[in-house]
């Protein structure tokens with residue numbers, strides 16, 4: 001099931017994830033934009049995103065637990081127009097889990113990399129595909145009710161034991 005940011009809306013915009021256009025959009029304007037890179041396990045699909053991570057959160061919906069094979073997926077948002085596919089494989093293969101929601105994955109190794117909702121200016125990348133995960137500690141957990149019971153042990157640590165602020 002889609003998370004709250006995955007609502008139905010506009011039709012598919014085929015230009016939103018153009019793979020073979022490494023144009024640096026607005027990279028030359030204004031102050032330097034923080035860049036991050038991420039990739040699949042085999043390196044065939046590589047991406048670059050711009051700016052600060054937005055709304056890092058875990059999701060335990062049934063689509064994502066099944067796709068990932070894990071109890072939750074860490075999603076991190078970045079602006080869609082700052083996304084560039086930079087690897088030898090170009091754009092990932094897409095699979096629609098909802099009429100307006102596509103998942104991008106590597107056709108070679110199967111790594112699940114991005115979630116793209118047609119009605120959002122943001123793209124969600126899987127946090128663990130990022131090379132630099134600073135600032136991506138989850139601030140929430142979608143579909144928490146569907147999470148396996150034992151994950152709550154991890155979700156609710158003793159505050160006395162977690163000295164480091166999670167920002």
Ligand SMILES: [Zn+2]
Nearest residue numbers: 040042106109
């Ligand atoms: Zn791969």
Ligand SMILES: [Zn+2]
Nearest residue numbers: 003059061064
């Ligand atoms: Zn989900």
